[in-house]
Amino acid sequence: MPLIHRMAVVGVGLIGGSLARVLREKNGVEEIVGIGRTEKNLRKAVELGVIDSYCQDPREGVKGADLVFLATPVCSITRIVADIAPFLSPGCIVTDGGSVKGMIVSACESLMPEGTFFVGAHPIAGTEKSGVDASFSTLYSDKRCIITPTPETDKDALEKVVNMWTVAGSQVVLMDAEKHDRIVAAISHLPHMVAYSLVNAVGGYDRYDENILKYSAGGFRDFTRIASSDPVMWRDIALLNRDAILETMDLYIECFSQLRALVEKEDGPGLEDFFARSKQSRDAII
Amino acid sequence: MPLIHRMAVVGVGLIGGSLARVLREKNGVEEIVGIGRTEKNLRKAVELGVIDSYCQDPREGVKGADLVFLATPVCSITRIVADIAPFLSPGCIVTDGGSVKGMIVSACESLMPEGTFFVGAHPIAGTEKSGVDASFSTLYSDKRCIITPTPETDKDALEKVVNMWTVAGSQVVLMDAEKHDRIVAAISHLPHMVAYSLVNAVGGYDRYDENILKYSAGGFRDFTRIASSDPVMWRDIALLNRDAILETMDLYIECFSQLRALVEKEDGPGLEDFFARSKQSRDAII
Numbered sequence: 001m002p003l004i005h006r007m008a009v010v011g012v013g014l015i016g017g018s019l020a021r022v023l024r025e026k027n028g029v030e031e032i033v034g035i036g037r038t039e040k041n042l043r044k045a046v047e048l049g050v051i052d053s054y055c056q057d058p059r060e061g062v063k064g065a066d067l068v069f070l071a072t073p074v075c076s077i078t079r080i081v082a083d084i085a086p087f088l089s090p091g092c093i094v095t096d097g098g099s100v101k102g103m104i105v106s107a108c109e110s111l112m113p114e115g116t117f118f119v120g121a122h123p124i125a126g127t128e129k130s131g132v133d134a135s136f137s138t139l140y141s142d143k144r145c146i147i148t149p150t151p152e153t154d155k156d157a158l159e160k161v162v163n164m165w166t167v168a169g170s171q172v173v174l175m176d177a178e179k180h181d182r183i184v185a186a187i188s189h190l191p192h193m194v195a196y197s198l199v200n201a202v203g204g205y206d207r208y209d210e211n212i213l214k215y216s217a218g219g220f221r222d223f224t225r226i227a228s229s230d231p232v233m234w235r236d237i238a239l240l241n242r243d244a245i246l247e248t249m250d251l252y253i254e255c256f257s258q259l260r261a262l263v264e265k266e267d268g269p270g271l272e273d274f275f276a277r278s279k280q281s282r283d284a285i286i
Numbered sequence: 287m288p289l290i291h292r293m294a295v296v297g298v299g300l301i302g303g304s305l306a307r308v309l310r311e312k313n314g315v316e317e318i319v320g321i322g323r324t325e326k327n328l329r330k331a332v333e334l335g336v337i338d339s340y341c342q343d344p345r346e347g348v349k350g351a352d353l354v355f356l357a358t359p360v361c362s363i364t365r366i367v368a369d370i371a372p373f374l375s376p377g378c379i380v381t382d383g384g385s386v387k388g389m390i391v392s393a394c395e396s397l398m399p400e401g402t403f404f405v406g407a408h409p410i411a412g413t414e415k416s417g418v419d420a421s422f423s424t425l426y427s428d429k430r431c432i433i434t435p436t437p438e439t440d441k442d443a444l445e446k447v448v449n450m451w452t453v454a455g456s457q458v459v460l461m462d463a464e465k466h467d468r469i470v471a472a473i474s475h476l477p478h479m480v481a482y483s484l485v486n487a488v489g490g491y492d493r494y495d496e497n498i499l500k501y502s503a504g505g506f507r508d509f510t511r512i513a514s515s516d517p518v519m520w521r522d523i524a525l526l527n528r529d530a531i532l533e534t535m536d537l538y539i540e541c542f543s544q545l546r547a548l549v550e551k552e553d554g555p556g557l558e559d560f561f562a563r564s565k566q567s568r569d570a571i572i
Contacts, residue, residue: 124501124503125503126503126505143503144501144503146501179494182493182494183494183498183501184501186487186488186491186498187488187498187499187501187502187503187506188502188503188505188506190484190487190488191484191505191506191509191510193542193545193549194480194484194542195509195564196545196560196561196564196565197538197541197542197544197545197564198476198477198480198538198541199564199567199568200541200560200563200564200567201472201476201534201537201538201540201541201542202472202473202476202534202567203563203564203567204537204541205472205534205537207468208465208468208469212469212472212473213473213567213570213571214571215410215430215432215469215470215473216473216474216571217410217411217412217429217430217473217474219412219474219477219512220473220474220477220571221571222508222511223477223481223509223511223512224477224568225508225509225568226505226509227564227565227568228565228568228569229561229565230565231558231559231561231562231564231565232558234557234561235554235557235558235561238548238549238557239552239554239557242549242550242552245549246546246549246550248487248488248491249542249545249546249549250546251487251490251491252483252484252487252542253539253542253543253546254487255483255484255486255487255490256479256480256483256487256535256538256539256542257539258483259479259482259483259535260479260532260535260536260539262524263479263524263528263531263532263535264528264532266525266528268521268525271517271520271521271524271525272517272518272521273517274482274486275482275513275515275517275520275521276517277486277489278481278482278483278485278486278489278513279482279513279514279515279517281485281486281488281489281499282485282510282511282513282514283514284499285499285500285502285506285507
């Protein structure tokens, strides 16, 4: 018996499409309804066999589903839950893939009608591409998926979401939502803040009458690749995970200022030690 | 008639080996002597046909050379010039490939005996690898090579170095050494300071009893790749290009603090604009 009978995937792109593909491949689901705004993308998803049918109205699309997966931009998750809540079937589990959890989980939990359940999750996987064309069934294979239950979380609903991600090939980690947000702030949100600032700093360097970015070589391009990410998505993440991001930004400013002081003092042994510590940490995670 | 009769390459690794290979391929040189400390590497370079012969004593190796190319770590260039200066043949041109120019060019110029010439250069090219095994003749193809003449630079010597890099396939740009150092500080040295600091900040995040780097995914690893660079080399660069690096670090702190203020104020439009400006600059250099 499949884990899920009727699954509604809201947002059939890289994240939603890849989960649909792998659950289908592993016989984890009987029927998949895709929900989204762009009919062309939804039609494509049917053609590719990623979903069975589609619906552009989320309220209509979630009817009869025993599991709803929200794979939309992080800022829209709470709004969509508010929208679909009255139309959920009894026992339905709603779960998401958003990269911020604290604010989303507490807001969504409070929106769920009696007898329906919300479970927050964040699969740490992705590529540069988007859209259902970019989705593939091994996206989550051996990647961590952090699931963030609260004291309110229904045990059976949690178990089902854990099983779903395990079937998808993920290594499931259960974690407090606040801890999740602080860790993701450090390993993902902070690097984006750092990269966006670096490009703006170098792009704004106006000592010479020319754009010095033209002298940049491959290293700079690789390093700043993440500064090409979607500005609207990152605006939303910065708003939703403000406190944790501020904490890591302050920690970063402290480290960067230490390094600045070493450069200013021409402290050779201190500089070597600073760089060597960093290299050691970096090399340990390759 | 080849551009160079007898060329001495001090440091037969990626940089020195690749220049030797391409000049030989283009018949730009008659004879190449490799100079280095590690006999095994030099023997390998002879076997690979990168050099004709080798010598472990730089003073001996430069005898009779009409061009000496210094492809050693940036901190050793001035010392080597001081060492070889009394042994140079009349008319000999000494040039380098170091990534810092101001201090090196002025020190080396003053060390050159009457009738011999120093020309500073910096080919903006490289890979993660090192050693003569990693060298290849197209390393400099279509890459910029910045040459930094001073009012003292001999015109014929400059022309010969420009021609050498043109034969190697580079796009030669002439630039004041100070301007070079400031531009390279912004596009290369600053990103390294930023990346080393990021890894130390995240590695030092101690709110939880575990190393949170283990949750990092591919994005973090790619972004911090340059923090695996050689700590000794970067110590030397930070010492040699101190003023320009401090200037760009201050510019960076200003940008990063602007972003921190936007996050703190929850300024949605300001955040979107900050990220969009960065994305636009970044996308323009792909």
